[in-house]
Amino acid sequence: MAESLPPTQSPGFNTPCHKPQESSVDLNLIVIIAAIICAFLCALGLNSMLHCILQCTLRALTEPIGWVASRIVNAGLKKKDMVTLPISVYAGLSSPSTVSSCAICLMDFSDGDRIRILPECNHRFHLDCIDKWLLSHSSCPTCRLHLNSNNCVSCLQISTAI
Template identity: 30%
Template sequence: MLCAIGIGCLTHFKHRRRTISDEPAIDITITRMRMGLDESTIESFEKIVLGESRRLPGVGHADGTGCCSICLSEYNGKDIIRCIPECKHCFHAHCIDEWLRMNATCPICRNSPSPSHSHLHISSS
């Protein structure tokens, strides 16, 4: 009796596995498309080394305190900062670089940092 149940279970799962493996595979690369700016556009945005005063050159940072809106870490002296030219918002360079590879807009104001959309690219990963 136990052997019959065991053989029945094996047959069922073997048939089920074959049915699942016969289904067409979904191309994951299509579902993971990212749209952002190309590397040369990102690199064209000015990078600065933050001084000990931690005073950022962009808008809304007059008091010299604050944190990166992407990683939420406070700015420290000697941090490398990148500012988006059109809106003057500033972030840690590594944070905004990664953001702009995946998104074509500023994370704060959502304006496009590129006046023309010719710099947009689509990459998959």
Template identity: 40%
Template sequence: MGPPRRLLRSAAAPPEPVAADSDVVVVLASLLCGLICAVGLALVARCAWLRRAGGAGAAVRQKKGVKKKVLRALPRLTYRAAESPLAECAICLAEFEDGDEVRLLPQCAHAFHVSCVDVWLSSHSTCPSCRRVLAPPPPRCDQCEASCSKTAHDGDGPPFLP
């Protein structure tokens, strides 16, 4: 029984120290963690910069719906298939039919069913299709009951064209 023990002992030589390899692994893991942290911070900084560049007020305005007065001022039309036969509401995805009440957004000329777009605009101030911010209509003039600049009036007389 003596010789087999020697073979096992001689075959199981002590392992070489791998301290240098484990140090490399630790350094590479540390560099990887640092890279991930740097990328994360860069993304957070970019997000904050974009939010500031867009203006905090613009972000709040877009999330808040339009006022009822502005909503009532948006044009309403009765749809006629003969004028534009291939049209559909981008909110409910139903095709417009003759006689449907359609609201036309003035900034982008997108049309939607009145009931669909009114629900949307009660919580958003952007077009559902192109996300363009809806600007309020120009104020109506007390003197001429039209949309004009109040500085266009010469005293109490009728408005003049600039």
């Protein structure tokens, strides 16, 4: 009798073409790692924000008088005090040693420009530039001399007397 050989199986039917379990595990691992990194960055940002808040609060509690005073001193002039500062028209006949440009916008003064001269330091600026500055700062942008209402009133009296 003839020996019969056992039937052989073709390799295509028993082995799957792709392995869906392995790819889903890789995708899940990537999502988990991304979530951990995102959570770490959020925690780091929150920690930095809380550290900043605690430092500011500690400074306000330990140095309340000095901190508040420093904020008030350079908080800007009131509009009524700013109006009392003298205004002049630039004529260009100043000496060569005099600065002929605005330190705020860095533009040279032209004949006919309206400029404001600060008291005591005599620094000159374009009217629009210095008015914007003085609304948020109460000091000269060049020398940091503090202007207060007393300086402005005495300046008004000096400019009207001349």
